Amino acid sequence: MIAKKVLLVGNFGVGKTSLIRRFVLNEFSEDYISTIGVRVSTKIVELNSEKIKLLIWDVAGTKDDEKVPKAYFLGASAAMYVFDLSREETYLNIKSQINTVKELSGLEYITVVGNKKDLLTSTELEKINKIISIPIDLVTSAKDDENVEDAFIALAKQCLK
Template identity: 75%
Template sequence: MVAKKVLLVGNFGVGKTSIIRRFVLNDFSEDYISTIGVRVSTKEIQIKNEEIKLLIWDIAGTNNDEMVPKAYFLGASAAMYVFDLSREETYINLEKQLEMIKSLSGLENIIVVGNKKDLVTEQELEEVKNKISVKVDIFTSAKDDDNVEFAFKNLALQSLN
């Protein structure tokens, strides 16, 4: 079995902890508890006939101006940037945020996930897609368990490259 450190990053309140909780525990809570610093969860999965132990680093959400300690990013094999589809301020500076994460982590590719799909209509989803200049890889809902496992399988695949 191989262990891979993967990161979940994004603004505060976008649902990073909820996505992890859904994936690891198959659970969801409406309660909002802000992550302080970093919280590490683990889950073993099988990808391409290989057992992988994902060490999922849930990095505390920030405002766009705040810096996250570089040490959190060291040794990461892959990263997922999560934004809230219902809050424009979480994706308005997406390119800048992705560049900062790439610079801190040394990763070339970062999976971009639009979360809280359950809070927007199909029309609103299309409007968000048109506002964002970066390709969004996956749209998820931790609440509805929509595409969460798919997002983590993609993250695991990326960690192997």
């Protein structure tokens, strides 16, 4: 079995912790508890008959002008940038935020996930897809358990590249 450090990053309140809880524990809570610093969870996934222990770093959400310690990013094999589909301020500067994550982590590719799909209609979702300046890899709902596992499997695949 191999262990790989993966990061979940993005603004505060976008659902990073909820995605992790849904993936690791298959639980969802409406309660919002802000992550302070970083919280690490683990889950073993099997991919191509290989077991991978994902060390999932839930990096505290920030505002655009706040800096996250570079040490959190060191040694990461993959990263997921999460934004809230229902809050425009979480994706307005998405391109520069992802570039910052790339610089800090040294990763060439970041998986981009729009969360909280359950709060939007399909028409609203189409409008957002047109506004966002970069491709979105997956649209998820931690609440409805939609595409959550797929998002983490995408991270695991990134680890093996």
